[in-house]
Amino acid sequence: MIVIENITKTYTGGKVAVRNLSLTVEKGDLFGFIGQNGAGKTTTIKAAVGLLPFEAGEILIDGHSIRQDPIACKKLIAYLPDNPDLYEALSGIQYLNFIADIFRVSKADRTERIGKYAERLELSTDLNSPISSYSHGMKQKLAIISAFVHDPQILILDEPFVGLDPKAAFALKTIMKEFCEQGKSIFFSTHVLEVAEKICTKIAIIKNGELIACGSTDEVRGKQSLEEVFLELTDDE
Amino acid sequence: MMSNFFILVKNNCLVFIGSLKGRKSGKTITAAAIMGLVFLMIGFSFVTSAVGQTSALNDAGVPELSIYMGVTNALTLGILFGLMRSANAPVSRDAELLLSMPLRRVTIVCSKIVSQYVFDAPLMIAIFGSTVVAYYVIANADPGLLLRGLILTLLLPMIPIALSYLLGAVVAVLQRKFKMTGIVTTAMLMVLLMGYMFMNFRSSSILASIEGLGKSDALGIIEKFAPLSWLTHFVLDGSLVPVICSLSILVLPFAAGVLLFSVNFGKQRDTYKSGKKSLLFASRSPRAALLDKEVKRYLACSIYVFNTAFGPMLLLVGTVVFLVMGPDAILRNFPPEVLAVLTNDLIYALLTGILCFFAVMTATTASSISLEGKQLWILKAHPIRTADIFWAKYMLNILLIVPVSVLATILIGIRMRMSLPAIIGMTAVPVILSLYTAFMGLIMNLLFPRFDWTSETAVVKQSMSVMMSLLVCTGSAVIPFVVFYTVLRQSFGFLGLCAVSIIIFGLLTAGSFLFLKTKGKRIFESLY
Structure with a gap:
């Protein structure tokens, strides 16, 4: 569903953020993408959702090139940034209606989906309030609900657990697992290795813009814990 | 060693300059040059306009009206600036950071007020200070008038500061009470601005008809609106009543504004929360x-x-x-x-x-x-x-x-x-x-x-x-x-x-x- 082939991204000033990176996320994969701060996780994710141009390589979403046919790709995916800045002038429900309108979601479908996810993330009672009155966690929950509004085939999430309370984090983990059980895919970055180890079916580790490990969770960690493997692989000494 | 107060004022100035410069260094020089040129042009136009106006009124035999005009112009822009600033419901984004540091609250608040004064004063100096100096030179006035004029120049920035702090407090209350705060605030400020523009238009239209008036009638214009009259006489003759009244309209709103600003500084701003339970699901085209x-x-x-x-x-x-x-x-x-x-x-x-x-x-x-x-x-x-x-x-x-x-x-x-x-x-x-x-x-x-x-x-x-x-x-x-x-x-x-x-x-x-x-x-x- 997501094929990243040899992408390289260099920022202005010459810093190579991602170098010749390739990975594949298949149907049903819950794919964890881990690495230190500044390793290139967010750059890869932003390139995959069409937010950042890259100078070499290719990214295909269900066979569509993100460079050649970005609209077709974006119709299939939902993206959640690491720090979701939302339209503060709108109320929660107005924002969700806006996203649903963009994806042309019918009134019946949006009513059902918003109701379902808002209930699970305990945000139903706050949806009529302006987003400007929301806490960081509430904004994160709203962005998560908006990601599910159009019933995407692929979820691309950047640090989705940051700012969530334990109950909401648990709810999100459950939702993510259910999503992949339907044959859909999730590609997400995280710093929380315990979460990655517990829920991911596949894991990739990135260091200084290059992939240093990739495979099923069992393959990557072997007989050690994911934390031990991660520290070993990312140790500069 | 620099005191905390001066460190904070310096930091406020650096933040202000940084906000003008933006992020991309390539464009900074061009942007800074254009900004500098714009500020210079604005300053130059204020100064030449003050000199031209004073000179024309001196030729008409009523140079005193230039002080009145100077006060009116300075207040117009000052009030406009104050209104614009309060439209943003001024909040100190760094309040939490500063209050968490080993700094006295009064030092932080004073540094904010002084910094605001430093940003506003150049405008008043350009408009009113130049008028006072032009009047002193062109009308051969006494040094006492120059001194009073310069004192008033330094006091005038208190008005936009007071206005922005007082209205800012009102806007903060509106934000708590109303869902559509933006519209309510805008409507309130538009009404205030229209009201002030109407008053200003009336005084300008009186001034436009000066040619047909005798000297005493022309000078009578100064007495039409009490606050402007007090401020004008503060400079022209320095008599007791105008001085006391001028200081009252300058200092009292400023003190009230500063008090409100100090009390609210660093306080968590409550925003409107809806109590409505039912959700409205409306379906439109992406363009709509x-x-x-x-x-x-x-x-x-x-x-x-x-x-x-x-x-x-x-x-x-x-x-x-x-x-x-x-x-x-x-x-x-x-x-x-x-x-x-x-x-x-x-x-x-x-x-x-x-x-x-x-x-x-x-x-x-x-x-x-x-x-x-x-x-x-x-x-x-x-x-x-x-x-x-x-x-x-x-x-x-x-x-x-x-x-x-x-x-x-x-x-x-x-x-x-x-x-x-x-x-x-x-x-x-x-x-x-x-x-x-x-x-x-x-x-x-x-x-x-x-x-x-x-x-x-x-x-x-x-x-x-x-x-x-x-x-x-x-x-x-x-x-x-x-x-x-x-x-x-x-x-x-x-x-x-x-x-x-x-x-x-x-x-x-x-x-x-x-x-x-x-x-x-x-x-x-x-x-x-």
């Missing part, structure tokens, strides 16, 4: 959703509305005044030598020029991309066509000015008993110019985007795109008038001017639309 989002974004930002809706509002008010008074009553205010050369065609051309001015002044698009700020990801990560994003942005601009402009033109045309072709021509010219302004504003914002802002004021009032858009559109608007009156005037009448304007503005509009569809689209897609 984008336009609705643009409108809500627009109305939520008081400074944005303030800056761009003033033109259509003034146009509406002006049209009503024109319809009520009638063209004959208005023309009576013109001197006979002007009336002698005023033909119908020239009057229509002047009216079209005024309508074009309002069209150029209403450019919401010039800052609309920058205002996306950190939320730009929403437009870019979703399956939205760039053309639809542009459409929503320029439609807001068009909807804001075009209906008002068309209505005003038709009503004025009928009241002036203009022919149908002339009404159509006068309607079409500002409408096409409005389209061009909307497209050009968007182009300028694509060329000079700014996403790293912390205050919307920085984008709406101080950004390069807004200045460039105003400059380019004003320059373009003048072209047909210049072409017509230098080359074609002898052969064609008002309809000729309309035809030339429609052709020139039409070509410019088509060109800018084509640019948006091709290069503009590519620039937007590369933005992040």
Whole structure:
């Protein structure tokens, strides 16, 4: 569903953020993408959702090139940034209606989906309030609900657990697992290795813009814990 | 070693300068040079205007009126600045950080107030200080007057500061009580501004009739409005009552404002929370959703509305005044030598020029991309066509000015008993110019985007795109008038001017639309 082939991204000033990176996320994969701060996780994710141009390589979403046919790709995916800045002038429900309108979601479908996810993330009672009155966690929950509004085939999430309370984090983990059980895919970055180890079916580790490990969770960690493997692989000494 | 107070003032100044500079070093030098040039030009124009005005009033035998005018002008801009600042419900974004450090609260608050004073004082010095010095030199006044004038120059910045702190506290209360705070705040500030403009207009119209008055009647103008009279006499004679009254209107609101600012500093701002349980699910087309989002974004930002809706509002008010008074009553205010050369065609051309001015002044698009700020990801990560994003942005601009402009033109045309072709021509010219302004504003914002802002004021009032858009559109608007009156005037009448304007503005509009569809689209897609 997501094929990243040899992408390289260099920022202005010459810093190579991602170098010749390739990975594949298949149907049903819950794919964890881990690495230190500044390793290139967010750059890869932003390139995959069409937010950042890259100078070499290719990214295909269900066979569509993100460079050649970005609209077709974006119709299939939902993206959640690491720090979701939302339209503060709108109320929660107005924002969700806006996203649903963009994806042309019918009134019946949006009513059902918003109701379902808002209930699970305990945000139903706050949806009529302006987003400007929301806490960081509430904004994160709203962005998560908006990601599910159009019933995407692929979820691309950047640090989705940051700012969530334990109950909401648990709810999100459950939702993510259910999503992949339907044959859909999730590609997400995280710093929380315990979460990655517990829920991911596949894991990739990135260091200084290059992939240093990739495979099923069992393959990557072997007989050690994911934390031990991660520290070993990312140790500069 | 530098005291905490001075460290904080220095830091506030650095933050202010940093906010002007922006992030991209490549553009910093150009931006700083243009900003510096603009500030210099503004300062120079204030000083030359003060000297010219004082000199003219001295020749008319009433130099004292220059002090009155200086006070009025300084207060007008000061009050305008205070209103604009309070529209943002001023909050100190660094309050939590500063209060968590080993600094006394009073030191932090004082540093904020002094920094604000440092930002406001240059304007007052340029307007009022230059008037006082000009009066001292031209009218051979005594040194005591110069001293009192300079003291008042240093005290006047207290007014915009007091106003912004007092109104800021009111806006904070509104934010807690109302869902549509932006609209409520904007409406409140618009009413205040209109009220002040009305008062100012009345005093200016009195001053315009000075030629027919004797010296005592002319000086009587100073006594028309008590606060202005106190401040003027504070400088002119320094007698006890005006000095006490002046100090009261300067110090008491300032003290109240500072007190409110100090009490509220660092306090968590409560915002409106809805108690409504039922949710409204409305389904619209993506374009309609984008336009609705643009409108809500627009109305939520008081400074944005303030800056761009003033033109259509003034146009509406002006049209009503024109319809009520009638063209004959208005023309009576013109001197006979002007009336002698005023033909119908020239009057229509002047009216079209005024309508074009309002069209150029209403450019919401010039800052609309920058205002996306950190939320730009929403437009870019979703399956939205760039053309639809542009459409929503320029439609807001068009909807804001075009209906008002068309209505005003038709009503004025009928009241002036203009022919149908002339009404159509006068309607079409500002409408096409409005389209061009909307497209050009968007182009300028694509060329000079700014996403790293912390205050919307920085984008709406101080950004390069807004200045460039105003400059380019004003320059373009003048072209047909210049072409017509230098080359074609002898052969064609008002309809000729309309035809030339429609052709020139039409070509410019088509060109800018084509640019948006091709290069503009590519620039937007590369933005992040």
